[in-house]
Amino acid sequence: xxxxxxxxxxxxxxxxxxxxxLVQKALSEEISAEELLNSGLVAGMNVVSExxxxxxxxxxxxxxxxxxxxxxxxxLKPLLxxxxxxSRGTVVLGTVKGDLHDIGKNIVGMMLQGAGFEIxxxxxxxxxxxxxxxxxxxxxxxxxxxxxxxxxMVYMKEIIQALKDAGLREKVKxxxxxxxxxxAYADQIEADGYAPDAASAVDLTKELLNL
Amino acid sequence: MMQTGDIPIITVKADTIPRAYEQxxxxxxxxxxxxxxxxxxxxxxxxxxxxxxxxVHQPFSQPRFHRSFADGLGGLAEYVMEVVHGAxxxxxxxxxxxLKGTESKDTRWTYTYHGRLFEYRIEDAVINQIDTMxxxxxxxxxxxxxxxxxxxxxxxxxxxxxxxxxxxWGRLCEDGEGGYVFNMxxxxxxxxxxxxxxxxxxxxTTLMRKISDSISKETKKPVRLGRYVDISDSLHIYGxxxxxxxxxxxxGIKSFFEKLEGRSFEDRTWHSNFVKPYFxxxxxxxxxxxxxxxxKDMPAPVREAITEELRLMEEDDYIV
Numbered sequence: 001x002x003x004x005x006x007x008x009x010x011x012x013x014x015x016x017x018x019x020x021x022l023v024q025k026a027l028s029e030e031i032s033a034e035e036l037l038n039s040g041l042v043a044g045m046n047v048v049s050e051x052x053x054x055x056x057x058x059x060x061x062x063x064x065x066x067x068x069x070x071x072x073x074x075x076l077k078p079l080l081x082x083x084x085x086x087s088r089g090t091v092v093l094g095t096v097k098g099d100l101h102d103i104g105k106n107i108v109g110m111m112l113q114g115a116g117f118e119i120x121x122x123x124x125x126x127x128x129x130x131x132x133x134x135x136x137x138x139x140x141x142x143x144x145x146x147x148x149x150x151x152x153m154v155y156m157k158e159i160i161q162a163l164k165d166a167g168l169r170e171k172v173k174x175x176x177x178x179x180x181x182x183x184a185y186a187d188q189i190e191a192d193g194y195a196p197d198a199a200s201a202v203d204l205t206k207e208l209l210n211l
Numbered sequence: 212m213m214q215t216g217d218i219p220i221i222t223v224k225a226d227t228i229p230r231a232y233e234q235x236x237x238x239x240x241x242x243x244x245x246x247x248x249x250x251x252x253x254x255x256x257x258x259x260x261x262x263x264x265x266x267v268h269q270p271f272s273q274p275r276f277h278r279s280f281a282d283g284l285g286g287l288a289e290y291v292m293e294v295v296h297g298a299x300x301x302x303x304x305x306x307x308x309x310l311k312g313t314e315s316k317d318t319r320w321t322y323t324y325h326g327r328l329f330e331y332r333i334e335d336a337v338i339n340q341i342d343t344m345x346x347x348x349x350x351x352x353x354x355x356x357x358x359x360x361x362x363x364x365x366x367x368x369x370x371x372x373x374x375x376x377x378x379x380w381g382r383l384c385e386d387g388e389g390g391y392v393f394n395m396x397x398x399x400x401x402x403x404x405x406x407x408x409x410x411x412x413x414x415x416t417t418l419m420r421k422i423s424d425s426i427s428k429e430t431k432k433p434v435r436l437g438r439y440v441d442i443s444d445s446l447h448i449y450g451x452x453x454x455x456x457x458x459x460x461x462x463g464i465k466s467f468f469e470k471l472e473g474r475s476f477e478d479r480t481w482h483s484n485f486v487k488p489y490f491x492x493x494x495x496x497x498x499x500x501x502x503x504x505x506x507k508d509m510p511a512p513v514r515e516a517i518t519e520e521l522r523l524m525e526e527d528d529y530i531v
Contacts, residue, residue: 016494053464054464055458055465055469055470056465056470058278058279058280058479059281059283060283060287063284063285064283064489066494067495070494071494074352100302103281103282103286105495106283106495121329137386148214165375169265180252180379181252182252184253190263
């Protein structure tokens, strides 16, 4: 349908106002919120994700597109809740304690959201207690941790241990990322997966949740 | 490039920041030498590195923003506030604690550029070096002594991340029409070209304009911005970025240079008018408005300075 393609295209171009107008117009034509989400906004962010993965898009462009997606999503959210539409899964994300760098974590969050996941963003400088508190909630499937510093990435191990101590390690999948982090480090601390970039984080999450 | 042991010296000249940025990446990639750094991860190739002098003839001419940098536009705005107004000076560890020695688990910052430039601590004095530059240049524009340093030989050598920016130097020249031209040079010890240079330069040229405006106010004469010169002893592309620069033909991942060539210059840059609303609020949690809402502990004078910056940004003719 042309309307969906148009919305997806404007998301890719980062045209927040146009996305908002198109979503409102589509709703007035009685197109369902779920269809608009999946065939318009998510479809657009899938293109962005693919372009980013193939090194065709720059990081700031991803964020400009994410803003456009949000302008549509903000309108759809209450309608989706009303219709009881379920997300593909819920991921709790945070940059670990002592680390204030959040750009990588934010992009992962936006890409996951663009792929249909619900995100609980804990922000930066997040202590293990806060991760545990959220991981206990029923809907959380994945815990994602980020660190940009060699001095802070070691805290990821403490969080995994805290998840074990709280009896939550089997309940949630743990994914990690950040500049100094490697697959070897993920194996060493017994995370379920490592992603070198945001687009791979989406693939990894889908893989871990068998989607 | 064949390794001779000599570090290459590269000069780049361009009218705008994005043009200078692209040329510098190409030059360092093609003509830099391979050198290891303290930040290499196991398995990373050595960095590509050179001593580089970059001249931007018109730092505020358009398009002023390249689309290739490691943050969003709202995040860039917050970084500019950090350098120009000291937005994150309150994240710096108190001097007394730095002197006691850094605990490995303490990840608070040991400095900010704003802190060192505007509040340099030496013996019992706290010196606003930018204010001194403005005063010196306003009294005698031809002076060669208007500079601000960052390095602290007592505090910096033992730390993990000592300052990259070392010195700012400025000079006024008469424009022949009764006004002045403010020329500024910045000197860097070491610099991540691919993921830090662009953001550094947006912040430093914003500071350049702030100094220039202050001199104009002081001298009551028009002061326009001259060329910005950026001198790095080691300007490098880290080995960990090579995957991004080289791409992967087999997996259909374009190289950085293919990405540039595949798009027009207009399509890989942004005009300040496009950027301004994102600087105010990028819609995804960053920018001046979200920053003021999020950072409740920011000291009142800094909050006031950023609020004033926000007011200026909301005016039509203010260029970010």
